[in-house]
Amino acid sequence: MADKRIRVLLVDDHQVVRRGLRTFLEVQDDIEVVGEAGDGAEGVALTEELRPDVVLMDVKMPGMDGIDALRKLRELANPAKVLIVTSFTEQRTVVPALRAGASGYVYKDVDPDALAGAIRSVHAGHVLLQQEIAGALLADDPGSGTGRGSSLTEREREVLGLIADGRSNREIARALVLSEKTVKTHVSNILMKLDLADRTQAALWAVRHGMTG
Numbered sequence: 001m002a003d004k005r006i007r008v009l010l011v012d013d014h015q016v017v018r019r020g021l022r023t024f025l026e027v028q029d030d031i032e033v034v035g036e037a038g039d040g041a042e043g044v045a046l047t048e049e050l051r052p053d054v055v056l057m058d059v060k061m062p063g064m065d066g067i068d069a070l071r072k073l074r075e076l077a078n079p080a081k082v083l084i085v086t087s088f089t090e091q092r093t094v095v096p097a098l099r100a101g102a103s104g105y106v107y108k109d110v111d112p113d114a115l116a117g118a119i120r121s122v123h124a125g126h127v128l129l130q131q132e133i134a135g136a137l138l139a140d141d142p143g144s145g146t147g148r149g150s151s152l153t154e155r156e157r158e159v160l161g162l163i164a165d166g167r168s169n170r171e172i173a174r175a176l177v178l179s180e181k182t183v184k185t186h187v188s189n190i191l192m193k194l195d196l197a198d199r200t201q202a203a204l205w206a207v208r209h210g211m212t213g
Contacts, residue, residue, distance in 0.1 A: 005032040006123045009052040011043035011069070012036075012085070013061040017108075021056065024112045031119060040064030044072045047080050054119050055082045057102075059093045067093065070100035074197075081122040098200050104128025125168030127203050151193045157211065159186040163199055164206030 008031055010018045018036045025031050034050050037043035040057075041064040047055055055073075059066040070082055084097045084105040094105050103122040106115055118128060152160065155176075162172045169183045176183070187199070196202050 005030055006054055006119060007032055007034045007052040008119060009034055009043065009046055009050060009055045010036045011040065011055060012058040013038050025116065028116050031116065040066055040069030043069050047073060047078055048076065052080050053123050055080050056119070057082055057084055059084055059086050059097060067097050067100050070097060070102055074101040083118055083122050101198060103200070125170070126166050127199050152190065156186050156190050159183060160190050160202060160206050161211045163187070164203045164211055
């Protein structure tokens with residue numbers, strides 16, 4: 001069903017990379033590539049214009065890089081999920097990218113099927129917080145929300161633990177026998193009470209305070 005496809009925007013300064021990604025993604029029945037951009041500024045403009053579901057964004061680009069583009073999209077309150085594409089040697093860039101609003105990351109040598117799975121995952125509301133990066137985030141975390149956990153209700157603590165386990169709102173609703181609307185309300189309350197910006201920070205807070213499953 002074309003109207004149910006995940007709309008993806010490719011942002012990378014290498015045309016050959018974009019062509020390769022497009023070639024693979026276009027054979028996926030549930031993914032549609034809606035556009036391409038060669039730098040961060042163009043990526044932000046096209047994200048605003050095309051309103052994709054997921055942006056697949058390189059980090060190192062001339063002009064506006066991927067992290068600055070992420071910050072701009074957050075400033076614009078754009079709802080697109082951003083999946084950062086990086087190399088293992090650029091691992092140190094993943095932490096600021098997650099802090100800037102990325103929903104996760106993949107390495108440039110990722111298996112094609114794993115890439116499609118990552119796109120589906122962030123589109124479903126998951127936070128792709130892998131173990132090696134979780135440790136770096138914890139080490140670099142300024143402690144936002146520290147000492148405020150006591151303000152959470154028992155239900156909010158359950159929801160927070162499931163966010164840290166990478167569950168989407170739909171999966172949390174099923175696990176706790178709640179409506180998705182109720183889960184969204186709990187998530188909003190959690191972010192407000194802990195003074196956190198997004199689900200990635202919430203997941204990090206939960207990991208720091210031993211609330212994972």
